[in-house]
Amino acid sequence: GAGVSQSPSNKVTEKGKDVELRCDPISGHTALYWYRQSLGQGLEFLIYFQGNSAPDKSGLPSDRFSAERTGGSVSTLTIQRTQQEDSAVYLCASSPHLLQQWGYTFGSGTRLTVV
């Protein structure tokens, strides 16, 4: 597609439920990143993919968080047994290669609210 697409744009869920967030990167971009942005905080790195591989999962906050990428394209971030502290905007970004100097293209994010 022309840009990075994320769905849903907004998600309200009850504490304890599982949620799945989707990211569709720019076609041909091999690198894909997930970040989390809480109010008044800097972007928090969660995970990156090079192709379908995720070499570094250290940014995932807990084992309730997981992510996968298939076909070198769409990625899903899954949060199990959601907690109120998971409420944030989850941003996905892609780039042609890892950390190219002209930066990433971000999607518009998924605003997750856990009630």
Next chain:
Amino acid sequence: GQNIDQPTEMTATEGAIVQINCTYQTSGFNGLFWYQQHAGEAPTFLSYNVLDGLEEKGRFSSFLSRSKWYSYLLLKELQMKDSASYLCAAPSRDSNYQLIWGAGTKLIIKP
């Protein structure tokens, strides 16, 4: 730890010039990024500095001093649409593929 520090909020007048500072404490340095983020929208790339000095792009310029661990974003001829948050980011010392982000500077432009 690894920190990126920038002011929380700044106010400036339409048509004026404003400088947003960023100091960073990450080693293994490989460039410093500036992004613009309008409220409720995704961050968009503004600039990338890897060498010392000033890089100009129209009304926006970005400066880097690696010896002082310091950068700034300079916005000239401010327009109301420049009201946004400006985010500074640098690669983590642990991984070139992981950026450490500042909390952002909210710039308010007044007529």
